[in-house]
Every structure is written in structure tokens, then in C-alpha cells.
Amino acid sequence: MSGAEPEAPAIRVRGLVNRFGSHVVHDGLDLDVRRGEILGVVGGSGTGKSVLLRSITGLLRPAAGRIEVFGIDVLSGSEEARATLDERWGVMFQDGALFSSLTVRENVEVPMRKVARLDPDLRRALADLKISLVGLPYLAGDKYPSELSGGMRKRAGLARALALDPDIVFLDEPTAGLDPIGAAAFDTLIRDLSRALGLTVFLVTHDLDTLYAVCDRIAVLADRKVLITGSLQDMQAVDHPWVHDYFHGPRARAALDAPSAGALQGGR
Numbered sequence: 001m002s003g004a005e006p007e008a009p010a011i012r013v014r015g016l017v018n019r020f021g022s023h024v025v026h027d028g029l030d031l032d033v034r035r036g037e038i039l040g041v042v043g044g045s046g047t048g049k050s051v052l053l054r055s056i057t058g059l060l061r062p063a064a065g066r067i068e069v070f071g072i073d074v075l076s077g078s079e080e081a082r083a084t085l086d087e088r089w090g091v092m093f094q095d096g097a098l099f100s101s102l103t104v105r106e107n108v109e110v111p112m113r114k115v116a117r118l119d120p121d122l123r124r125a126l127a128d129l130k131i132s133l134v135g136l137p138y139l140a141g142d143k144y145p146s147e148l149s150g151g152m153r154k155r156a157g158l159a160r161a162l163a164l165d166p167d168i169v170f171l172d173e174p175t176a177g178l179d180p181i182g183a184a185a186f187d188t189l190i191r192d193l194s195r196a197l198g199l200t201v202f203l204v205t206h207d208l209d210t211l212y213a214v215c216d217r218i219a220v221l222a223d224r225k226v227l228i229t230g231s232l233q234d235m236q237a238v239d240h241p242w243v244h245d246y247f248h249g250p251r252a253r254a255a256l257d258a259p260s261a262g263a264l265q266g267g268r
Contacts, residue, residue, distance in 0.1 A: 008071060010035045010168055010200045011056060016065035018051050025051050027224040029065070038194050038201040039229075040211045043221030044242050049204045052221070053170050056202070057091055058082065069168070086114075089168040090161030094176055097157060098145040104131060104156045105141035111163040130159040135189060151182040155189070162193075168200045175207045187213045208246075 011033035018026040025048035033039050041049050054060040056067055058074050067074040070088065072081045090111070098107045108127040112118055131141050134155040145153055154174060161169050174190065175183035191214045194201050203215065211218060212232070219229040220243055228238055235247045 007035055009033055010070060011202065012066075012068045013052075013056065014066045016052070016055060016067065017063040018048060018055060018060070019063050024224060026055075026062070026065075029221075029225050031219060031226045031229065033200060033202055034217075035200055036194075036198055037216040038190070038203060038214055040215035040218045041202065041204045041221065042206065042211065042218060042246070047221040048224075049221055050172055053091075053172055053202065053204055057089065057170060058085075087164050088166055089170060090163065090166040091170045092154070092157045092161040092172065092174060094173045098153060098160070100145050103142055103144055104136070104148070104159070107145075107156060108141075108160045108163050111160065115164070127159075127163070130162050131156070133162065133193070134159045135185075150177050151186065154178070154186060158189070162197075165197075166199070168202065171201065171203045171205075173204055173206065175205065175210055180209075183207065183209065184213070190214055 009032040011031070013029060013031040016026050016029040016031075017024070018029075025046075029052070031052075041052065043049050051060060055062050056069065056074065061075065065075075069085055072085055074082070074085065077085075098104070099110070102110070105124065105127045108130050109123050112123045112126060128138065128141055132138065136152060136155050136159065140148065140152060140156070145156070148156065158169075158171075158174070161171075171190070175186050178186060187210050190201065190203070193199060203210070205211065217229055217231060218235055220227045220235065220238070220240075222240060222242055227240060227243065228234060232247075235243060238244065238247075
């Protein structure tokens with residue numbers, strides 16, 4: 001008797017091509033993101049990490065390829081299907097990308113305003129819940145982005161990404177610009193929220209500490225494709241100059257020796 005068939009991935013990318021003029025960023029890129037995992041996406045400068053994120057979320061239309069999220073075709077699906085997807089994922093861009101003229105609470109409410117017949121008082125209460133969920137004090141809801149520290153802005157951006165209780169969260173360099181203590185705290189927050197809420201997390205990063213502390217698998221972008229997807233042990237066995245330098249350098253060894261480095265070596 002055969003076992004149960006593996007669950008379909010949350011995200012499936014096949015044959016993705018992205019180009020800007022004559023510059024080709026992705027050429028036949030394939031990637032699967034498993035449901036419930038935290039996938040760290042890494043690569044050298046210009047390998048198109050953020051371009052890949054924007055393609056999957058429909059913010060950038062690729063030249064060719066197929067992208068499915070929960071079985072829905074992102075590129076050619078109906079408007080109704082796409083609207084459904086917009087409620088099933090949340091995106092946090094670098095530094096939170098908050099609206100400067102809105103308070104934190106109003107920023108978190110922005111995605112909720114697309115939900116018809118949602119009472120304003122309920123919307124406010126839900127926004128306050130999301131603000132609390134990411135570890136911000138209640139009073140932060142009344143502040144403007146310019147009144148927050150960099151770490152607080154990132155948490156506010158994450159609260160907005162979680163506004164509609166998504167199944168997938170896309171994070172673009174979430175710890176960039178944070179001091180080591182703030183970055184470690186944000187790593188812990190991502191890991192804990194993923195576990196508690198059952199989130200699938202697509203995480204673009206260059207931070208080795210984040211990879212070792214948080215991610216279940218790593219996808220390496222190189223040579224216009226996903227060169228390899230796998231565990232830390234898989235990365236260390238790859239015979240590719242960039243991958244070798246990245247995962248065998250002194251910063252990698254320091255991150256590997258850190259007490260929190262466990263997600264990629266024995267599961268979460």
C-alpha cells in the first residue's frame with residue numbers, strides 16, 4: 001500500500017524569466033515553497049531576490065514562466081482568484097514601507113479597508129491586536145512612522161502584513177539596518193509567529209544569523225536560476241564559488257557557532 005501523496009507546495013514557480021531591456025535576471029528559474037516552512041532566499045548582488053518576490057506577489061510581470069500560489073495561477077488567473085490571493089498573503093518591504101502620513105494603527109488598517117462591511121470599530125480593534133502581536137506597545141498605534149525607531153517601523157510593517165490573517169508572509173530583508181540585538185529579537189519574532197500561526201514565510205535576506213536561527217531551508221539564486229534548495233548541510237557541499245565563500249567564510253562560522261543556530265540543522 002503506497003503512502004499518502006505529498007502535499008502540494010504553497011508556491012510553485014516554473015520556467016520564470018525576468019529581464020530588463022537586454023539584462024536577463026532570471027532565465028528558466030524553478031522553485032517550490034513548502035506549506036508551513038520558512039524559506040530563506042539568498043544570492044549575490046543582482047541575482048534578483050527581490051525581483052523574484054515581486055514576481056510571485058504580482059507586483060512585477062515576468063517575461064515568461066508560470067507562478068502558482070495555492071494552485072492559483074498568479075499571472076493568468078481571474079480577477080476574483082487574484083483578489084482571493086491578495087487576502088491570503090502579506091508583504092513586508094524593507095524598513096516597513098509605511099505610509100508616512102498615517103499613524104501605525106492607520107497603516108495596519110489599510111489592508112482591512114478592502115474588506116467590505118468591516119465595522120470601523122472592529123477594524124481598529126483588529127489593528128491594535130496585530131500591533132500587540134508583533135511586540136509593539138499599545139501607544140505605538142497612535143504614533144507616526146517618523147516617531148519610531150527602525151526596529152519599531154519593521155514591526156509595524158510586519159503588523160500590516162499580518163492584517164488579514166494571511167497564510168503566507170513575504171519578508172524583504174527584514175533585519176537589514178538593525179543592530180545585532182534588534183535583529184536577533186526580530187528573528188525570534190518571525191520564528192515564533194510562524195509556529196504559532198502556521199505561516200509559510202518567504203524570506204529574502206543576506207543575514208547569515210537569520211538563516212541559521214530561523215530558516216527551515218535555503219534557496220540560493222545564482223547563474224539566473226535557483227542553484228540549490230536545501231539544508232545548511234546541503235549548502236556546505238555545493239561546489240560553486242559564491243556558495244562556498246558565503247557558507248564557509250568567517251561570518252558563516254560565527255553564525256553557525258551561535259546558540260540560536262538550530263533551525264537548519266535539526267529542524268524547528
